[in-house]
Amino acid sequence: DSGVTQTPKHLITATGQRVTLRCSPRSGDLSVYWYQQSLDQGLQFLIQYYNGEERAKGNILERFSAQQFPDLHSELNLSSLELGDSALYFCASSVTGAESPLHFGNGTRLTVT
């Protein structure tokens, strides 16, 4: 058990809808990362937060947004969903961002129909 909790585990929704994915980082970790993994693909970096502040941004679509709250949990909001957004969305946390390994949750599997 990595200590990172992601909810929900599965999400099925229709095109055009909006969903929120939630992540609770490992106790003591200040950094949260979001990644998208499409079927049999590598992980695409979306965004990183450190202690409530956005630190790095990757290939995150404008339809997607995220935030990290004072209690350090994070939410990823996906709107105007398209079929191509179907993927596994992973949250990872680390103590800092430098040489700390990432601890991953088990992901949220999003299916857009």
Add this chain to the structure above:
Amino acid sequence: SQQGEEDPQALSIQEGENATMNCSYKTSINNLQWYRQNSGRGLVHLILIRSNEREKHSGRLRVTLDTSKKSSSLLITASRAADTASYFCATLDTSGTYKYIFGTGTRLKVLA
């Protein structure tokens, strides 16, 4: 674009054999990490090697890093069926952005 590219994309070996997978990256890095992913699950950190290190061992794992060639290799010795998984390298570049960029992964299948 992906920072790391693993090679081969897929590898099938017999239990007891060694498995070697390679990772190439594009920019200067602070460190390189290897992760394992069992099907549909979250990634698990295996080992970290810093840019000033050339080789590192952890149990049955041996990682090498060649910064001049911008490449790394992961060797799993005496493989077991339980090693069946996808393996990813991840690099942290030196730009200070703290973005860990993952490669496309190597799918390893160990046959019992």
